[in-house]
Amino acid sequence: MRSPxxxxxxxxxxSVTIYEVGPRDGLQNExxxxxxxxxxxxxxxxVAxxxxxxExxxxxxxxxxxxxADAAELLERLGPDGRRHPVLVPNERGLQRAxxxxxxxxxxxxxxxxxxxQRNLNSTLEDQFAMFGPTVERARAGxxxxxxxxxMCFGDPWEGDVAIEQxxxxxxxxxDLGASQLSLGDTIGVGTAGHVRALLEAFNGAGVPDDLLAVHFHDTYGQALANAEAALRHGVRTFDASAGGLGGCPYAESATGNLATEDLVWFLHGLGIRTGVDLAALVETSVWMADVLGRPSPSRVVQALAG
Incomplete structure (x- = not known):
């Protein structure tokens, strides 16, 4: 198989860390x-x-x-080695299950x-912190x-542009509640490279170093990889991505697929940056999942290498 x-x-x-979200964020909208x-x-x-x-x-x-709905059964199937896989929890009830x-x-x-x-959390912007506070505190104590x-860090389908300061x-x-890492999501894929740099600089100015930040880009307007490059050159070292470009958001219909892990890996490997990922095995996995879902992968690298 060809390599860059x-x-x-x-x-x-x-080297950088790729935080794979395909099984959760990638499949949740199917x-x-x-x-x-x-x-x-x-x-x-x-994992292989x-x-x-x-995740x-x-x-x-x-x-x-x-x-x-099968979250508990899935984790049981993954066995003891699966304890290290992150799970998303919406509240204290979800935390208790974890x-x-x-x-x-x-x-x-x-x-x-x-x-x-309001639409995703059944909360207000302010009340979400009161909701998350006990969850984070209990999790850290455990x-x-x-x-x-x-x-919605770069735009919101109902509110339009989102102020960087917000x-x-x-x-x-x-x-401040106790999270160890913050992933900045372009949920509807409207961000551009300059916007990425401005947001990261604003976080730095507020005392948040790059090593606490990750980025999570959707490719609605074809900007995800360009935005990842902007974040990389700024100093971010953790990148969310989804195998085969799977994904969307059940609460935002304009959100399309995530940055494809294969496209990100090809880009990074071309710069000599280690990811630990076997690209051939990853492409094979995404081709297999595309067959399961009954449609081709939107990842350009999957299309090129599997064609």
Whole structure:
């Protein structure tokens, strides 16, 4: 299988971390229920391909995201080695399920805008912090690592542009609650490279270093990889991505697929940056999942290498 020619550049890191979200964020918007055995194999294939972090599922109520109703069964199928896979928890009830199943890593999902907080969290922008506070406190007391997502960082389908200062204020408060990492989400894929740099600079100015930040780009306008490059050159070293470009958001219809992990890996490997990912194995996995879902992968690298 072809590999990119490697041309290194000074000032770039030797390695970065890819935070794989395909099994959770990638599959959550699929209307046809994917069998739990297939989900377990998907996670196992991604781990075998070298992805260092694979977010497995979410303990959201099945009424809101039916695709993830089998979360407990999936984690049981993954066995003891699956304890290290992060799971998303929406509240204290979700946290209790994670504690009962002896998880090591959880993630919470906040909003940078009022409307999305109401639609996704059944909360207000302000009240989300009171909701997340006890969840994070209990998780940390129980020895769990907590990641915080912030959605709608670059634009909101109902409110339009989102002020950078508002995003920074929300993110800063989630970190202050006790999150160890903050993932900045372009949920509807409207961000551009200059906007990415401006937001990261604003976080730095608010005392948040790059090593506490991750980025989570959707490719609605074809900007995800360009935005990832902007974040890389700024100093971010953790990148969310979804195998085969799977994904969307059940609460925002304009949100299309995530940045494809394969496209990100090809880009990074071309710069000589280590990811630990076996690209051939990853492409094979995404081709397999595309067959399961009955449609081709939108990833350009998958299309090129599997064609």
């Amino acid at each position: 020619s490697v041309v290194t550049e000074p000032g770039l890191p030797e 209307k046809a229920i994917v069998p739990v055995a297939v989900k377990a194999e998907f996670v196992e294939r991604l 391909a070298g992805l260092p972090v694979v 497995a599922t979410s303990f959201v109520h099945p009424r809101w995201v039916p695709q993830l 504690l009962d199943l002896d998880r090591e890593h959880i993630a919470i999902f906040g909003s940078a805008t009022e409307t999305f907080a 020895g769990l690592d907590v990641r915080a997502y912030v959605s 995003v920074v204020a929300v993110g800063r408060r989630l970190l």
